[in-house]
Amino acid sequence: MSSWHGLKSTIFSQDKDDEIYHAIVKAIVEHQLPPGSKLPEEALATAFGISRTGIRTVLQRLAAVQLIRLTPKRGAQVVTPGVEEARNVLLTRRMLECANLPQVVANSAAVHISALEDVLAGEERAHEERDGATAIRLSALFHVQLQAISGNEVLTQMVSQLTLRSSLVIAAYGAPWQQGCRCHDHQQLVALLKAGATAPLVRQMEQHFDDILANLHFERSGETTPDFARLFASAVKG
Known part of the structure; x- marks a missing residue:
């Protein structure tokens, strides 16, 4: 006992x-x-x-x-995060997430698209209601859920951990209005995934991360x- x-x-x-x-x-x-x-x-x-x-x-x-x-x-x-660390966190995500997209496209099914669209709807509502906390959380969830479609659990876990560190980067160096990623970018990514357009999807994801980096202000x-x-x-x- x-x-x-x-x-x-x-x-x-x-x-x-x-x-x-x-x-x-x-x-x-x-x-x-x-x-x-x-x-x-x-x-x-x-x-x-x-x-x-x-x-x-x-x-x-x-x-x-x-x-x-x-x-x-x-x-x-x-x-x-230091400036170099901040850049490297996002550049590492860019490399991993873009490299995994062909497998994401190969494994994608209607159920995956529907789940991503649910996240997008919640993310859009959060932005409309100026609910920054929810917008940030759903922005990270979108990226993790997208990569999970590939079935690569190791990479998905790595991306999940990196999204946590990315949140610190955005909090430290993002503009006051920056609340996760832009909904419009995520909508375009889903549209390209739905079309099975692998090369344009990779280019769009690369641009997505380039834009995030370009909008950072490196002040502590x-x-x-x-x-x-x-x-x-x-x-x-x-």
Whole structure:
């Protein structure tokens, strides 16, 4: 009985850690925690109602995927990508996503097109309603879902991780109005995919990333400390 209670406690702890991890990732991706934001253990532990040891575990996971930086004596901060790193994140995505498009076209079916169009509809609504957080999240989802059509799980996972880092790049260097990618670009990509036009699809994706890079302004953000109790209130209640 005691061993079961111990296992049950461990499972609950892992579930709680996952919830907190995903809540912080979501806040970073949606630019509610911008680059340079301080992540004090005590403040986060209070906001989520757990121990500092539990928060430390989550922060180590976030550091492993390069969303935050852990520095001795300074603690945790959301990463502010350097200019070279920012360029390389987007150039790497451009290379990977474009190279995988022939396989995406080869595997594409009506169900995939329909799923992408659902994401596009949500993305367009978010832009119309000036819901920046949702627009950013759906923009990333579009790219991951598009690449997943290929069936290459390794590449799709790499793109998924890179979209998280891309969000930091846009938050650090994008214009204030920049909320993910432009819907019109994504609509054109879906139209070309639907037509099975591989070469034009690749060219359009290349141009898509070139435009994103061209619209970045390489000026660094300052350090901030958000109101964690307000930011994560819904996650704690959930």
